[in-house]
Amino acid sequence: MFIGEKMLFSEYKYFQHSFPEPQYLGAKHTLISWLNKHIPRDVKTALDAFGGSQSVAFFLKQRGFTTTTNDFLNFNHQIGMALIENKDQILTDEDIHLLLNIDANSDPDFQLMEDTYTDIFFERSESRFLDGFRKNIEHLKNPYKKALAFTIMSRSLTRKITMGHFAHTQALKYASCPERLKRNRSLARPIKDIFVELVPKYNQAVFDNQKENKSHNENILDLLPKMGPVDLAYFDPPYCDSHADYQSFYHLLETYVEYWKDKQFINTIKRYEPQKFSGFDKKRDVVASFEKLFESAQDIPYWLISYNNRSYPSVDDFQKLVAKYRDVEVEYKAYENGRGGKGSVAGSCEILLVCKKRLVVSIPFECERELAYA
Ligand SMILES: C[S@@+](CC[C@H](N)C(=O)[O-])C[C@H]1O[C@@H](n2cnc3c(N)ncnc32)[C@H](O)[C@@H]1O
Numbered sequence: 001m002f003i004g005e006k007m008l009f010s011e012y013k014y015f016q017h018s019f020p021e022p023q024y025l026g027a028k029h030t031l032i033s034w035l036n037k038h039i040p041r042d043v044k045t046a047l048d049a050f051g052g053s054q055s056v057a058f059f060l061k062q063r064g065f066t067t068t069t070n071d072f073l074n075f076n077h078q079i080g081m082a083l084i085e086n087k088d089q090i091l092t093d094e095d096i097h098l099l100l101n102i103d104a105n106s107d108p109d110f111q112l113m114e115d116t117y118t119d120i121f122f123e124r125s126e127s128r129f130l131d132g133f134r135k136n137i138e139h140l141k142n143p144y145k146k147a148l149a150f151t152i153m154s155r156s157l158t159r160k161i162t163m164g165h166f167a168h169t170q171a172l173k174y175a176s177c178p179e180r181l182k183r184n185r186s187l188a189r190p191i192k193d194i195f196v197e198l199v200p201k202y203n204q205a206v207f208d209n210q211k212e213n214k215s216h217n218e219n220i221l222d223l224l225p226k227m228g229p230v231d232l233a234y235f236d237p238p239y240c241d242s243h244a245d246y247q248s249f250y251h252l253l254e255t256y257v258e259y260w261k262d263k264q265f266i267n268t269i270k271r272y273e274p275q276k277f278s279g280f281d282k283k284r285d286v287v288a289s290f291e292k293l294f295e296s297a298q299d300i301p302y303w304l305i306s307y308n309n310r311s312y313p314s315v316d317d318f319q320k321l322v323a324k325y326r327d328v329e330v331e332y333k334a335y336e337n338g339r340g341g342k343g344s345v346a347g348s349c350e351i352l353l354v355c356k357k358r359l360v361v362s363i364p365f366e367c368e369r370e371l372a373y374a
Contacts, residue, residue, distance in 0.1 A: 022053035080215025081147035087208035089144035102132030241312035326355035
């Protein structure tokens with residue numbers, strides 16, 4: 001990963017651990033060097049408030065900062081536990097053996113995948129495998145190992161289906177289509193094989209940056225008022241009104257981690273209902289949520305905010321909103337190579353608002369008098 005000329009040798013210390021390529025709507029792993037240019041020299045502690053795939057939190061950890069990350073969806077928090085908070089726990093051969101040792105008799109407490117998603121996303125044998133694996137995760141005692149197992153399984157599942165999300169139900173059909181298979185052979189591969197292949201990529205991404213890093217699973221509007229001091233906050237909210245419907249796209253991953261017993265599963269995609277409250281994904285809530293977010297972040301000296309020119313409110317209105325709290329500079333980057341399709345960024349423009357505390361110049365009393373008489 002190229003980060004930029006300005007970094008010191010010591011700042012590269014943790015860069016031999018590479019971030020496993022995510023497939024997550026709005027992930028910023030390709031924009032890291034751009035973000036890095038706007039991180040001031042005196043930062044020591046940082047917050048990734050909307051962590052998602054954790055690509056930015058991972059980079060903040062690599063920079064040696066004490067890193068706090070957060071996402072209101074649990075499957076993303078599991079990535080935060082596995083790769084940000086975790087210092088040294090990896091999945092060993094013994095752990096993998098335990099996870100893959102699937103009970104041939106299905107357990108009535110572990111049939112959610114089979115009952116809900118068979119013939120929608122998976123064949124029955126694969127759904128059963130997922131239920132058995134889910135049960136075995138409970139046998140891993142260490143929370144970081146559990147988190148790694150969830151993380152690697154989530155990634156395996158986004159490989160197994162078309163478009164990398166679960167708002168699309170063609171994966172089973174495409175798995176028998178040679179043309180489609182040429183483009184994505186994972187469609188026809190057993191989930192188990194995909195999982196096993198990914199384990200080393202994730203194990204090598206576990207490292208200790210000698211700091212106490214933390215992953216949270218809360219609505220940021222609840223977390224921020226309770227948080228201790230931090231030097232820099234990175235805000236990468238969902239891009240409201242641009243199909244960034246994380247709970248429809250990734251419902252299955254959240255259901256797998258939470259293993260809901262008290263939800264309904266609705267529509268053709270069988271997404272859970274009721275959904276969790278975000279505050280940033282509906283036009284009716286988003287302005288009030290940003291105001292609340294910025295009020296709570298008043299004590300954080302530096303903010304970096306990712307935005308997109310297709311979001312609501314418009315970039316101009318959003319800039320005005322941020323300017324109530326901070327001095328803002330707006331940076332633009334055009335997306336040229338997006339793949340198109342629902343939720344795609346193709347043809348849109350990625351925006352970064354670089355925000356600093358307003359300079360308050362205090363004029364000594366005598367000077368004030370002199371100025372008044374000048
Ligand atoms: C644009 S994505 C972040 C992408 C991330 N920077 C990355 O590189 O993968 C926005 C994330 O915000 C999360 N989110 C939405 N509303 C939230 C809220 N109120 N509090 C915390 N996280 C929220 C979503 O689950 C989603 O993962």
